[in-house]
Amino acid sequence: MPLPDALRAELSDIPMLDDQRVVRMKSRDFFWFSPVLKQSLGDKRADLVIEPRDKADVMRIAAACARHRVPITIRGGGTGNYGQAVPLAGGVVLDMAKLDQMIWQKPGAGRFAAGARMLEIDRTLAPLAHELRFYPSTRQAATIGGFVAGGAAGAGSCTWGQISDPGAVLGVEVVTVEENPRAIELRGRDVLKVMHAYGVNGIITEVEVPLAPLHPWCERIAVFPSLSAAAKFAQNFTECDGIAKKLVTVHDPQVVPYLKRLSAYADSGEAMVIVMASEPQAEAFELLVADHGGRVTFRRSAADAQEAAYGGGTMPPIYEFTWNHTTLHAIRIEPTITYLQLRFPPVTNLELVDWVAKRFENEVLLHLEFQRRFGKVTCSSLPLVRYTTTERLNEIMAELDAKGVAVSNPHTYVLDNAGWKRVDAPQAEFKRLADPFGLMNPGKLKEWRTEAMLATA
């Protein structure tokens, strides 16, 4: 269905991108990490990209889409991995990049326009001695609105837990896709109505979060004789309440060679631990490394690490070798590689890590992200998988799940199967209110019916 000319005409003063190459690019995210999604999403694209300059623009675009019944897909940094930003039914992509202001900041909290990039937020906050508590490894491109809509954890989770934890997001403003759009403020627990909903139930325009007062985060790499030894160290280190830390990642010896730039910092067969810790406490980290039979092979000061994050120097910031950036590095070297999303339960996590490593040797290559979950330290993982077939992938997931390792399937674009309903909030009810015509990326929700659809069903 071609886009109605009237819609273009009504919004003609708002910046639009029509060039087909650009539209294609802005219709994609990192879904191609998955061979399954690559097949199903490879040819999906919008008809037009619109770039609102402010909230008034957002409301005009929402109104026009509602009136003309044009599908609308919200785009943050486009760093998602499940096709969150891929329009399944064409229409408009709403690129939030120009809504990037800091609205206010005070001790312990700040409010930002949804399109603000997380690295830029931190650059603004640094002179105020504050920072975001969390960021994904895609900090440079990811937006705060996109992170709330499609993220879950990241650097910072070893201290602060998950973004769905109580108090982790203070408020969001959401614009409805109606003929007369409303801006709705969701606060406290109501934030969960739109969290991890992939932007299909309202347009997030502002995000208010608690901020962390800034620590000087230095970077360290330590190596250990085995994955098991590295994981044990990482568990104990993360449990050191007295050492302020931002990141604790463990790479299996088989993962290290894929991290080209880092492979020089480990001998063959060694497991690697990547850490960002408060600089004055680096000594305590190093003592613990020695206790666990490891050795420190890389050290970068907090000042140099910050410089690297801002684009200075040749060695990227170390968090770009963690979380799902790992998959990116691996795919560049071995294009058939894909990944999974695992969550290990606390207490038995190290045991299960050993089990997975052994059971799926050479097929599932673990890297672990240590984090706090509800007051306990455990790890999650986005392991690399040497992909053969979809059937085998499903087999692996089923076996992991049966063993008690929680799997979130990243090989589906259908929200019902993955993110949706994992959050304990009436997301569907909120969608009825925020998107009464079912225009927000239709197709993402398999089970979704609008009121109108229900009436005629």
Place this chain on the structure above:
Amino acid sequence: MPLPDALRAELSDIPMLDDQRVVRMKSRDFFWFSPVLKQSLGDKRADLVIEPRDKADVMRIAAACARHRVPITIRGGGTGNYGQAVPLAGGVVLDMAKLDQMIWQKPGAGRFAAGARMLEIDRTLAPLAHELRFYPSTRQAATIGGFVAGGAAGAGSCTWGQISDPGAVLGVEVVTVEENPRAIELRGRDVLKVMHAYGVNGIITEVEVPLAPLHPWCERIAVFPSLSAAAKFAQNFTECDGIAKKLVTVHDPQVVPYLKRLSAYADSGEAMVIVMASEPQAEAFELLVADHGGRVTFRRSAADAQEAAYGGGTMPPIYEFTWNHTTLHAIRIEPTITYLQLRFPPVTNLELVDWVAKRFENEVLLHLEFQRRFGKVTCSSLPLVRYTTTERLNEIMAELDAKGVAVSNPHTYVLDNAGWKRVDAPQAEFKRLADPFGLMNPGKLKEWRTEAMLATA
């Protein structure tokens, strides 16, 4: 043994206090919380109080005491509870109060002279957006050196753990009591050589600690129908990694009436939870209170709470109704009351709390301090005890210990029985080096023999 005149003469330019009332006062701490210690320490006193103005003074005093073989007892704020500051064999009390400078501060760390009071340190740090991670409820009077020598935890422990945890103290400078005193820097794990050693193995002159970037801590009181319900809330709240917090205290309904100023904030029979949380996250706290069937009865903003800590207003800072200040309030009302020191193991702590409350009903009145210990949330307690006899007190401690509740006996001034050796470090070896003549408060260590004593034994 009277003090040698030569010692006074040699040090005559250094401020001294000779007035017998003052000397008596400066020879005491809060040991009188214990009816047992009251008996054994009530008449102990020094012959002279000396107030060094700087490190050079400290070294001259140490040299003079060594040369003349005069006992020396180090005094911080005098807020200890086991007679740490009580000279058992007379001699000199070294009052560290005048060594109170901030030596330096940088992001995430600071170094202070040992006599600096913790409240004053925080007052200096606040404009720099930093604060001490921990303070005892005696923050106003306690010194940083005294806290390292005699403290263990306090407000801040719900986030940062214990001061003996890895990385919690970065360095200390210690002056030896020798004819030619040396200033020794202990760093990293070596800090443990003097930690919790009650100042008997060297004179701590400087302390370097990691600092916490400052949060705006607001104060809240919530009440619950029972101790059990309040403890369950406190456990869950402390496990909320996403809510920045400084203090989580639970008072049994029987304790509340002793906290005169706070008793208006609870109905009879209600248990009380006292919290300091980052102000922007107070809403998340209140939601959780409601979930647990509690209600919030007191709210004070971070600005007003800070003002109260600095002595403004009529309502004291809320942390002065927690930790061992609780005992102080209770003794004022019921002078026969004393206390114990308990540590509940993680996982089973709530179960054991219920057991203690029931087993020693009306005799051991629990208040709980929630804290992180090695990555897990649990609680410790300084319960009020309705004292009858020393035998009964020992009986209670033995029964608690047998049940798996760790008891530190606060009713002994002998370091061997309490603090000493609880720290995993060669403290005795370090004492031989730092105090070769055994002059540092002789009597505190029952099993201690100097080289000379050993040679003639």
